[in-house]
Amino acid sequence: MxxxxxxxxxxxxxxxxxxxxxxxxxxxxxxPAHPKSDFWKHVQFGGGFGLAIGSDYTDVTLAPSAIYNFNDYISIGTGLQGSIVSQKNYYNSSIYGVSIFTLFNPVEEIQLSLEVEQVRVNNTFRNTTTGTLKDNFWNTGLFVGAGYRMENVTVGIRYNLLFDNDKSVYSEALMPFIRVYF
Missing domain, CATH: 1.20.5 (Single alpha-helices involved in coiled-coils or other helix-helix interfaces)
Incomplete structure (x- = not known):
């Protein structure tokens, strides 16, 4: 044994x-039990806000966006857009949509951009003689832009390659912009 x-x-x-x-x-x-991702270290939030108030006229725009910085040169982002424009007894418009864009910084001070935007436009015109006219449509924009960059602020100009003078939410193909990300 x-x-x-x-x-x-x-x-x-x-x-x-x-x-x-x-x-x-x-x-x-x-x-660690769950490896920590550094995804959020590369994300920045920003966007735009616009407010114009005049005699019987109101224009309010809210456009939040976010970008993911792959490195110091390339970022990709998405944004939302909402806008309400009203001129008393004459015109009402609501615009809402989304955009996807790429930012390229060949040098620290220069930012190039490419953006696709899809917005829904709902317009209502009132006239005492002709009555009410509604004009609702989708508007697609393809913008190329260039700007001067100072840290998290970029000031520049963009051009809509798909601009149609008869069916566009914008009055011009060329428009200035200010981009801010935190």
Missing amino acids: KENSVKILTKTLPFLFFILTNIGIYGQTDV
Whole structure:
């Protein structure tokens, strides 16, 4: 019987030694249970806000956006846009939509951009002689732009390659912009 116990012990001790040393080794490693992502370190938020109030005229625009910086040169982003324009007893318009864009910074001070924008335009015109006219349509814009960049602010100009003078939410193909990201 003693011989059997020695055999079992000689077989069991190496196994127990192996298990206990491995538990000790894994217990000493500093591996987090959930590796931390650095995704949010590359994300910036910003956008635009516009307000124009005059005699019987109101124009309010809100356009939040976010970008992901792949590196110092290339960013990709998306944005929302909402706008309400009203001229008392004559004109009402609501505009809402989305955009996707890419920013390229060949040098620190210069920012080039390419943006696709899709907005829904709902216009209502009122006239005492002709009545009410509604003009609702989708407007797609493809903008190329260039700007001067100062840290998180870019001031520039963009051009709508798909501009149609008869069916556009914008009055001109060329328009200035100010872009701010935090």
